[in-house]
Amino acid sequence: MIRVSDLSVNYGAIRALRNVSFEATPGKITAVLGANGAGKTTLLRAISGLVTPQTGTILLGEQSLARVATENIARMGVAHVPEGRGVIEELTVEENLRLGALASKVNISEGIEAQYAQFPVLGDRRRKYCGTLSGGERQMLAMARALIARPKVLLLDEPSLGLAPQVTAELMKTILSACESENLTVILVEQNAKSALRISHDAVVLHLGAVVASGSAAEVAADEDLRRYYLGLVEE
């Protein structure tokens, strides 16, 4: 479980997050929605320790993540698929997967085979350099690389970006099934509110760094004002 309370992050004079509080629970997908520049990426980066918050606390279960180094947060079971997916292009598919498993206790070759079973297309391309992969293949690799370490928490930053609607739908299904079968805490950052809300259990809406709404995904999806003014879901 991730519990964020009163979190504020500044970049110099820019206040990217203002007193953000919310909870993400195991076995559920919590969608974080909002327009460009709302602070979604910053929120995930703060959880992973890549930016230092000005105020507030982040708890992983009972444990505070304040001043814990990024690599140790990862080792505590927080997998983060960054914006743009973070696939290392100069390494092969298999090397990327191996890297994902290195820091965890899982058996590397078994883990890799399990991911190939889940994403057969990666198995076909295992010796290819990732620079040659398509956007969808990269996204699958990024997911596989995150899941291989059997994390407790999965942070996803706009996984649907640049994917065709059909691929996005596939991806959302994969996320949902991983979440349910592994009892994962998933925080799903999306601009594509429609497809995110379809699979999420809970939702948080950010606007200019502040939480403007949070609750169950169904409630958020049903709120006309939210849909119109923050999520851009109502067509005029």
Next chain:
Amino acid sequence: MRWLRGLRRQETTPTRLISVAVLTAVALAITFILPPVANSQLAGGAAITIVILGLSWLIGWSGQISLGNSGFMAVGAYAAGIWAHHHATTPLIFTFALATVVGGLSGLVVAIPSTRLRGPYLAGMTLAFSAAITPLAQNFSSVTGGEGGIFFNTLTTPGWFQHLFSGVDATINANAQWTADLAVMTAGVTFFIMANLFHSRTGRAMRLVRDNDVAAELMGVNLSRTRTFAFVVAASFAGLGGALFSLINATVRPETFPLTLSITLLTLMVLGGIGTLSGAVIGGIVYSFSTNLVSHINSLTGVNPASNLGANMQGIIFGVLLILTMLFAPRGIAGLGIKAVNLRHSRAVLASDENVN
């Protein structure tokens, strides 16, 4: 200290001229009270100041890291020495001009391939140049005198100056002081030129190229020409400084320009303050004092100066100083000075604001 104002950016050329003239006059006056040994050291410091002015311009203002300026010094020194060897009666000013031009040309030769390079590539390239230059000089020993070098002793103290001195060591004293005066005046002239260059249109373009070459290009600045120009200026200053340096030593030989000289130059520049005029002067002054400073430290720590450690103390101290300055005060002594002035300035502004309210 009103007359020092001329060194500030916004001032005009005439005020700058007055400031430099006053500074030079003060330095000249000091040579009258210094003993001959100190005057020789001062002369060396003035020569080094000229080289650092060029280096500071190159690294601080154009953002190009060079470890080759000891090589440019060697080129200027050899040009002057070889010319003077064959044409002993040439006025010194002409020999110096020659060293400046030939030094600048060597800068051009290095700049043409180098200005396309960035940071460490450039630093390594220029290091390779200064490593190659002295063996090259030794190779043409019929012209350069090989290991032993060539005699370069065309400095003659004018009669009227000679007459100011009396006593047993009159000639020695007069010669030492004349050398120092000449070096100080040369340094004064180059300082004035560099002060104007720093604040000229070219100087501003240079900093733009350093900070944001894309923007500079969009504004119509020719990048490679600007970078090449920076190199040529730095190399001609180094050439002149090298010639002066060799004249003070009365010989031009390879061992005057070892690779470690580049380290010394870098140390002095960083210590004084990268990209500042006053930093170059501070660097020169530190160089003048370095021998005394090292022997002082040797005696303080009880190290025998003739021992192995004593003989290498200068290298150790310079290296450590360079590292510490870069780690803890990367803007050097001049930077600390500027910070103090700014602090005082902003306090004054705050105080006047309060008065208004």
Next chain:
Amino acid sequence: MSSFLTSSFMSNIFGGLAQGVIYSLVALSLVIIWQSTHVLNFAQGAMAMFATYVGMTQIDRGLSYWWCVILSVVVGMAFGGITERVLIRPLYGKPEINPIVVMVGFLGVIEAVTTAIWTSTSRNIAAPFSQIYFKAGGKLVLLSPFIIFQIILAVVIMMLVAALFRFTRLGLQLRASALAPEVARLLGVRVNRMLTIGWMLSAGVGSIAAVILASGSFGLFPTNMDGVFVAGFIAAAVGGLDSPVGAIAGGLIIGLTEQFVLAYWSPSVAPLGGMIVLVAVLMIRPHGIFTRSVSRRV
């Protein structure tokens, strides 16, 4: 066949390769830390020289040549790791001139301290291999058992380094840390530790170069790595500072060039030969022959 081996052309090839592998090692060591930390270590040669002094002078205490070699490498690695922690770590994210200046200062300190401890007199370090050239058909082949040892040792070290990077967990983490430090962190790689290990590895490789050089005919003296460092840097720049293969190829190119300039012109202009190759290469490819990306960091 034997006349071919004893021809002056082949002699120059042997001489150039022998020198070239030393340059390749230095270039490789520079590339290792350039890739991971984007620092060009100007003190690389001096650090290796110092480690070699510490290690190889133990011969005087009765330690065997091979133990001294191992000791030199270990000392070099420790030295590299400490240098990264103390001098380089505070400079990450600073302008690129800062680490250059610091390492130039460090170069000065190391050479002065070494001279203070061991004097500038060259000392002879005898490798357990003869330096006498082979003969074929009564004429000299410019190859000695020592030169063969030198080439084999260098090649073995290069292969070990390649294998480490290519096939081990550590190598994968080192590569990831260099290629994408933030992503590596997110995957739990201890990137800071990798940077230190990279410096240790690099210094170890540099130490091997210094040991080989010191065991040769010039012996060991405080500035004996200066020229080799410059040539090694040129080699790395020719190959491309982020290409290990380029570094090795560059070393051989520079070694051979210098050898031919030396043979057909004059020994004192040999360094110039390398520089001319560098200028020529950089005019055509400003980032070296073997670099993949020509894109510039803005």
